Amino acid sequence: MLSTIRDLLKYDKRFTFGFSVMSLMIFLAILSYFSPYDPKVWNIVPRDMPPSLKHLLGTTSMGQDVFWLATFAIRNSLFLSLIAVFISRIIAIFLGLITGYKGGALDRTLMTINDSFVILPLLPILILIASVIKGSLNIRNLGILLGIFGWAWDARVLRSQILSLREREFTYTARLSGMRTLSIILKEYLPFIMPLIMATAMNNMLWVIGMEVTLAILGLSSLEIPTLGTMIHWSVNSQSLLLGIWWWILTPVFICILLFISLYMLSVSISEFLDPRTRLQRIEVMKG
Amino acid sequence: MLFFKSYLLPRIIQYLVVIFIGTTVVFVVPRFMPTDPVQKTLELVALQGTYIDPEAVEKLRETLKELYGLKGTLFEQYIVFWKRLFRGDFGPSFAQFPTPVMDLIKISLPWTTVLLLFTTLLSWIIGNILGGLAGYFSHQRWARVLEGIAMVIRPVPYYIVALGLLIIFAFAFPIFPVGGGLSVGRELHLTFDLFVDIAKHAFLPALSLVLVGSSVWFMTMRLLISNILREDYVLYAQTGGISDREIVFQYAIRNALLPQITGLALSLGQIFSGALITEQVFAYPGLGTLLYNSVSRGDYNLLMGITLLSIIGIATGVLIIDLIYPLFDPRIRYR
Numbered sequence: 170m171l172s173t174i175r176d177l178l179k180y181d182k183r184f185t186f187g188f189s190v191m192s193l194m195i196f197l198a199i200l201s202y203f204s205p206y207d208p209k210v211w212n213i214v215p216r217d218m219p220p221s222l223k224h225l226l227g228t229t230s231m232g233q234d235v236f237w238l239a240t241f242a243i244r245n246s247l248f249l250s251l252i253a254v255f256i257s258r259i260i261a262i263f264l265g266l267i268t269g270y271k272g273g274a275l276d277r278t279l280m281t282i283n284d285s286f287v288i289l290p291l292l293p294i295l296i297l298i299a300s301v302i303k304g305s306l307n308i309r310n311l312g313i314l315l316g317i318f319g320w321a322w323d324a325r326v327l328r329s330q331i332l333s334l335r336e337r338e339f340t341y342t343a344r345l346s347g348m349r350t351l352s353i354i355l356k357e358y359l360p361f362i363m364p365l366i367m368a369t370a371m372n373n374m375l376w377v378i379g380m381e382v383t384l385a386i387l388g389l390s391s392l393e394i395p396t397l398g399t400m401i402h403w404s405v406n407s408q409s410l411l412l413g414i415w416w417w418i419l420t421p422v423f424i425c426i427l428l429f430i431s432l433y434m435l436s437v438s439i440s441e442f443l444d445p446r447t448r449l450q451r452i453e454v455m456k457g
Numbered sequence: 458m459l460f461f462k463s464y465l466l467p468r469i470i471q472y473l474v475v476i477f478i479g480t481t482v483v484f485v486v487p488r489f490m491p492t493d494p495v496q497k498t499l500e501l502v503a504l505q506g507t508y509i510d511p512e513a514v515e516k517l518r519e520t521l522k523e524l525y526g527l528k529g530t531l532f533e534q535y536i537v538f539w540k541r542l543f544r545g546d547f548g549p550s551f552a553q554f555p556t557p558v559m560d561l562i563k564i565s566l567p568w569t570t571v572l573l574l575f576t577t578l579l580s581w582i583i584g585n586i587l588g589g590l591a592g593y594f595s596h597q598r599w600a601r602v603l604e605g606i607a608m609v610i611r612p613v614p615y616y617i618v619a620l621g622l623l624i625i626f627a628f629a630f631p632i633f634p635v636g637g638g639l640s641v642g643r644e645l646h647l648t649f650d651l652f653v654d655i656a657k658h659a660f661l662p663a664l665s666l667v668l669v670g671s672s673v674w675f676m677t678m679r680l681l682i683s684n685i686l687r688e689d690y691v692l693y694a695q696t697g698g699i700s701d702r703e704i705v706f707q708y709a710i711r712n713a714l715l716p717q718i719t720g721l722a723l724s725l726g727q728i729f730s731g732a733l734i735t736e737q738v739f740a741y742p743g744l745g746t747l748l749y750n751s752v753s754r755g756d757y758n759l760l761m762g763i764t765l766l767s768i769i770g771i772a773t774g775v776l777i778i779d780l781i782y783p784l785f786d787p788r789i790r791y792r
Contacts, residue, residue, distance in 0.1 A: 183608075281467075285475040287723055290771050292730030293748065293764040294482060300752050300760060301487045379614035383734055386616060387752050405620075410628055422620065426613055433612030 173364070177442060183434040190431035194243055194424075201240035206233065208241040208395045220416050227416035230407045235420050241395040242421060243428075249312045249396065250377040254370050256316025261323040262366065266354050268324075269331025280328070286321035294318070295380065299389040306390050315377045323369040330362050364443050371436035375429055382425060397421050397428075464789055468779045472772055479768035483761060484538050488531065495521045547762030552754040558762035561747060566766075568638055569743035572659060573732045576666035577721075583667065584674025585717055589710035591675070592682025593701070604679065607672035615731035619665040619738040626661060633661050636740030662739045666732060677720060681713040715786055722778040726771050 177184040206213050212232035220227040226235035264283065268276040298314065299306055306314075334340065334357075343353050378397065384390050385398025392399050400421040409417045495518060522528050529537075541547070547558040588607075591600040610618065627635045638658050639651075685691060686709065694704050736745025744763055751759035783789040 281471055281474050282478065284471060284723075285478045288475050288726050288771060288775050289479050289482075290726040290729045290764075290767045292733055293760075293767050294479070294486075296748065296752060297483060297760050297764050298486050300755070300757075375612055379616075382614060383616055386734075387737070387749060389752065401620075410624060422617060425617055429612040429614070429617075430609055433608070437608075 173442070177438060181438045181442070184438040187431040187433075187435035187438065190427055191435065194247065194428060194431075197240045198244035198247055201237070201244045204237040204240060206237050208233065208238055209393055217412075217414055226420050227414070229404070229417050230409065230412075230414065231403070235417055238395055238400065239420050239424060242397045242400045243424065245308055245394060245396045246378050246381060246398070246428075249308045249315075249381055250374040252309060252312030253314075253316040253319060253377040254373050256313060257318075257320040257323070257373055258366065258370055260317075261320040261327060261369070264320070264324040265327025266331055266358065269328040270335060270350065270354060270358075276328075280325075283321050283324055286318070287325065291318055292380075292383065295384065296387065296389060299384055308391075308394060308396070311381065311384070311390055312377075315380055319373055319376060323373060326369055327362060327365065330365055331358060334358055334361055364439055368436045368440040368443070371432045371439070375432045375436070378425070378428065378432075397425050401425075460783075460789070464783065465780075468776060471779075472776045475772040475775070476769060479772070480539070480542065480765060483764055483768070484535060488527075488534075495527060542765060547765065548758040550751075550756055550759045552751070552756040552759070558759045561759060562744070562762055562766060565742060565744050565747045568741065569732060569736065569745065572663060572666070572736075572741070572743060573729065576663050576670060576732070577725075577728055579663075580667045580670030581674055581717070581721055584671035585678045585710065585714065587671070588675040588678025589682050589705055589713065592679040593686065593705045593709055595679070595683060603675070607675040610668055611672040611676055613669070614734075615665060615669055616734045616738065618669050619662070619735045622661050622665050622668075623738060634658055636738075638742040658739075659741070662735045662741050665735050665738075666728075669731065670728065673724075674717065674720075678710075678713060678717060681716060682709050685709050685713055718778060718782055718785060722775045725774050725778075729767060729771055 174188075178188060214224060214228045214232055214234050216228060216230055216232045218224055218228040224234050224236065226239065228234055229238070264279060268279045268283075295314070295318065299311075302310070339357060340353065343357055348356075381390065381396060382398035382401060385392070385396060385402045386405065388402060390396070390398065392402060401418065404414070404418040404421070407414075407417075409415070499514065499518060499521070527534060545559060547562075549555040550558050550561055553561065587603060591603050594600050623635070626633050634657065636658075639654055691704060691708055694708055699708075732743070733745035733748055735741070736743045737749040740746060744767070748760065748763050750756070751763065
């Protein structure tokens with residue numbers, strides 16, 4: 170695992186980019202623990218100040234420091250996505266392994282249900298649910314909600330990987346030497362699909378953060394908790410663009426874009442690393 | 458017959474399962490929530506300050522229960538729910554009482570349908586052709602530039618792209634209107650001017666959808682093509698001296714399109730969600746804006762109507778794509 174990361178850092182620029190941006194984000198998130206201001210209190214600093222040495226990224230119309238608010242927003246958004254990713258990974262891995270390995274009628278049934286979840290327009294459903302439980306939609310509950318709905322596509326991806334692993338020779342060797350199904354899956358397959366799980370997890374994180382932004386903009390999450398979404402919500406709602414307070418709205422938007430691109434690049438470079446065909450192609454490019 | 462059994466039947470079952478699961482989720486979830494919509498509405502009424510005597514409150518409670526379909530046991534409610542769905546009756550809107558939800562949806566639906574059909578097809582075509590070319594000529598400089606652009610746009614959600622376009626083209630350089638579907642006060646007469654006006658208002662929403670959409674198709678197509686290039690038949694065609702142009706369009710893209718058609722069907726739900734968000738940013742008078750308004754006014758019936766209708770709409774779209782798929786793939790047609 171560590172050597173994989175080292176190789177990727179060395180040879181893949183996209184991975185280097187994604188890795189350094191993510192490290193920066195995590196650093197900022199940790200920095201929020203040392204913030205001089207409470208993110209929930211308004212009017213502790215002068216309002217609508219442009220970026221200066223005292224307030225690195227200016228202040229908002231509610232009298233909050235944009236830089237320190239952003240550190241809280243990053244922390245909460247990352248935390249939220251980790252909860253959701255963790256839950257959806259459990260469901261996706263379980264379903265993917267079971268359907269891929271067992272096959273037959275069970276596979277067909279579960280995959281029909283799975284495909285239905287892939288096709289379903291999740292946004293209206295999430296909006297419906299969120300508007301019903303609006304009051305209790307804190308970071309944890311939103312994470313659980315997004316986790317419950319975000320597994321379908323990844324279960325499909327994992328299943329197809331298991332399908333191809335099942336036909337490999339080591340599966341027969343393991344089975345003939347009397348290994349049980351569960352230990353074949355855990356000991357033989359899991360190491361193989363670990364990077365794929367990582368890649369899908371990055372993609373899922375991206376989806377979760379994007380979904381949080383979307384729901385917050387519609388005013389459906391707890392708006393007093395600073396996240397990237399609620400930051401955008403408040404700045405859009407206070408007409409920061411029309412008033413020319415660009416530092417307020419551009420900060421969360423830029424952080425979002427950076428975060429999305431870096432997560433995507435991490436995911437792409439990990440999954441390309443897995444695919445021997447694309448790896449060969451890249452080596453050819455590097456040679457030629 | 459085999460075609461029906463092995464191809465059509467699973468598709469139709471899938472269609473029914475999607476609608477069944479979606480409808481059941483929409484039915485079940487609100488009923489397991491800690492908050493009671495009836496109680497909430499009553500509280501809202503009470504908040505308005507006017508005195509209502511307890512009997513009227515009880516009556517209101519009964520009517521609300523009826524409206525929400527909350528009468529009887531859970532199973533009875535479920536049956537009633539389906540019955541109403543079959544009649545296309547989603548009840549009256551709360552915010553614009555007593556206009557039926559269906560009527561409100563009927564006004565917005567054409568706007569969304571036209572925008573979505575147009576942008577989906579356009580971005581699918583642009584993304585696939587550019588992706589195919591960039592995948593085939595992957596060593597060229599322009600292919601790398603295109604890939605870089607697509608790679609940056611692809612992961613960014615629709616909302617951010619739409620907001621960015623709005624900032625650039627409506628505030629910084631006011632070329633396009635800030636929002637809406639028509640200029641204020643314009644009447645619906647079928648003239649050329651009207652068409653131009655609609656197109657001008659729809660341009661930015663459409664642009665944001667096409668930008669994100671085509672980058673998604675671009676990236677997958679490029680990957681598909683780079684795998685196909687390693688196939689023997691492409692090598693054979695190249696050694697046989699067939700022109701690059703013919704290989705790209707007749708050999709590579711044509712084969713890579715098949716998974717892309719399936720991909721189109723599977724991603725319809727995502728595209729639809731993206732359209733809703735884009736509409737809200739540009740205040741485009743479609744389902745997205747209606748959805749946003751229903752959220753901010755707490756119009757639960759309208760929200761449920763839009764959700765159910767979108768589930769049925771998406772499922773039908775997927776079924777249609779699946780049904781015309783054999784036209785593109787001879788292996789299925791002649792089996």
